[in-house]
Structures are given as structure tokens and as C-alpha cells.
Amino acid sequence: MKSFSQMTKEELSRAKNKSNCCDHAEQTGILLFGTITPDLEEQYRIPQELVESECCKRALIKGAFLGGGTVINPRKNYNLELTTPYPALAKDMAELLESVGFSFKSVQRKSKEVLYLKNSEAISDFLSYIGAFRAQMELLNIKIEKEIRNDFNRAANIETANLEKTINAAVQQVKAIEEIQRRIGLDNLPDDLREVAKLRLANKDASLSELGAMMNPPLTKSGINHRLKKLMEF
Ligand SMILES: [Zn+2]
Structure with missing residues (x-):
């Protein structure tokens, strides 16, 4: 069975970008977050000229999720992450995310930088922002189901x-x-x-x-x- 992450990424890779300028930004996001070179002295950064327009910010973030993101099945837990071994890249990404309204928390795990969201509403907003609308719907449905179940247990x-x-x-x-x-x-x-x-x-x-x-x-x-x-x- 496919994981929630895999389904979300399949949906995202089918989704077309708004304009041609975004394709390059998306590809850059995928490469930055999906490539791990053996030489970790290497310092990757987000090229600022690529994220000047709102459409390309979104595309690069979408690419970053495709390259180095995971989202856990909401039935188990609410958790969405972007990971990279490169601290400067993680910092750039946290700032970029902040500039479009997402406050990711950060933590170091096994010499990787992890940016994460644990709030279901923030995860839902993020999925919709990067264009994963089906994943967002799925998350919201599961959330409602969980709430009803909790109410029932309480009763x-x-x-x-x-x-x-x-x-x-x-x-x-x-x-x-x-x-x-x-x-x-x-x-x-x-x-x-x-x-x-x-x-x-x-x-x-x-x-x-x-x-x-x-x-x-x-x-x-x-x-x-x-x-x-x-x-x-x-
Ligand atoms: Zn664009």
C-alpha cells in the first residue's frame, strides 16, 4: 500500500505549474532537497533570484517537498517535514516559508536539519498551498472522523x-x-x-x-x- 507521503507526491508531480517560470523553480527545489552529495562541506543555498515572484516561491517550496518532504498518515499523527543535511539551506527555506506565512519549527536529527509542522490546520494549509488538494481533503476528512470518534468516546x-x-x-x-x-x-x-x-x-x-x-x-x-x-x- 502506498504511504500518505507517496500519494501526496504523486498528486503533486501530476499538478502543472501556473507559468513556465515556475518549472525551473520547482526543479531547483527538487534538486536542492532531493540531492545529498557525499561531500557535506558543500553548502547549498536557495538562489534568491529564483524566488522573487510569489508563483515561483510556491513552485520552489513544492519542489522542496517533492525532493525532501514527508507527511505522515493523519490517521497516525499530524506531522509534515522537510529535511536536508545542509544547515544553510534549511535556514534559507525556513525564511522562505516564513515569508509566505508558514512557521515551521526546526530540530536536528541524526545530523540532518528537520523543518516540521505538527499542527493539523497548518499542515492542511501547507498541502493546499503547494497544490496537494486531494491530500488536503483526505487529511480534513480523517480529522473530522477522528473528532467524531473522540466525541463518541467522550459520550x-x-x-x-x-x-x-x-x-x-x-x-x-x-x-x-x-x-x-x-x-x-x-x-x-x-x-x-x-x-x-x-x-x-x-x-x-x-x-x-x-x-x-x-x-x-x-x-x-x-x-x-x-x-x-x-x-x-x-
Ligand atoms: Zn513562477
Whole structure:
């Protein structure tokens, strides 16, 4: 299976540049970031005359990504990088990126200079800037899917938490009612409380709304809650 990087690069290599001037800039970007000479004393720089116009800045950056870029599958992680062994080239590129609105962070890894983005929005903007629109769409779709999944997990956790609260409350109520039964007997409770107490004992795992529905006449959840509180105070 192709990696997210490979798919992005295939899309980019099919995309045509706006004008002929950009082809040279793109090629230069590919060569600068894609060629690693054995002689690392060699110092590559970005030729400033090539990136005077906005269209060519974009083309050179696109080329740099084709030559030395990676973008991790957004399902795993949000990470886009440009790497080069040449520090001066990395510095030039960071400045060029800054001039078109992208703040890449930089780090040294295994004697390579790494410029990277870890923010999903910045990565999405960058993919669109270099013309990888399908990759951008894919990233945005995955992001939405992830967010929905997170919301769902959060909701499931809240439900579990609520369930536990309900169970704990029921346990406390049953304990209190059994205590009352032992001390004074349920028959000595006022009518409204006696009915609730008996129902609770008979239906230890029922929710408040379920208990309410069993009452005659039926009570709302808060009505039941009120009576159970009175029972607990008893
Ligand atoms: Zn151009």
C-alpha cells in the first residue's frame, strides 16, 4: 500500500505549474532537497533570484517537498517535514516559508536539519498551498472522523460515569431503607414514603424514572428523587 507521503507526491508531480517560470523553480527545489552529495562541506543555498515572484516561491517550496518532504498518515499523527543535511539551506527555506506565512519549527536529527509542522490546520494549509488538494481533503476528512470518534468516546465515558453514579445512589438508598425497616418498620413510614421505600427494595436496580413509572399515580424522576431524599434523611 502506498504511504500518505507517496500519494501526496504523486498528486503533486501530476499538478502543472501556473507559468513556465515556475518549472525551473520547482526543479531547483527538487534538486536542492532531493540531492545529498557525499561531500557535506558543500553548502547549498536557495538562489534568491529564483524566488522573487510569489508563483515561483510556491513552485520552489513544492519542489522542496517533492525532493525532501514527508507527511505522515493523519490517521497516525499530524506531522509534515522537510529535511536536508545542509544547515544553510534549511535556514534559507525556513525564511522562505516564513515569508509566505508558514512557521515551521526546526530540530536536528541524526545530523540532518528537520523543518516540521505538527499542527493539523497548518499542515492542511501547507498541502493546499503547494497544490496537494486531494491530500488536503483526505487529511480534513480523517480529522473530522477522528473528532467524531473522540466525541463518541467522550459520550460513552459520560454514560458509564452516570451509570456508576446511579448504581451508587441506589445502593445508598437500599441501605437506608433497610436500616429504617430494622429500626421502625416500613409500615410506620408516612404513606408517600412507604410506597417508594417498598418499590426501591423490590427493584434495587431500577433507575429513578423507572421507579417513578411504577408508582400509582406515576411520579416524575424529580418527584421520586425528592421522596428518596426524604427517606434518606429519615
Ligand atoms: Zn513562477
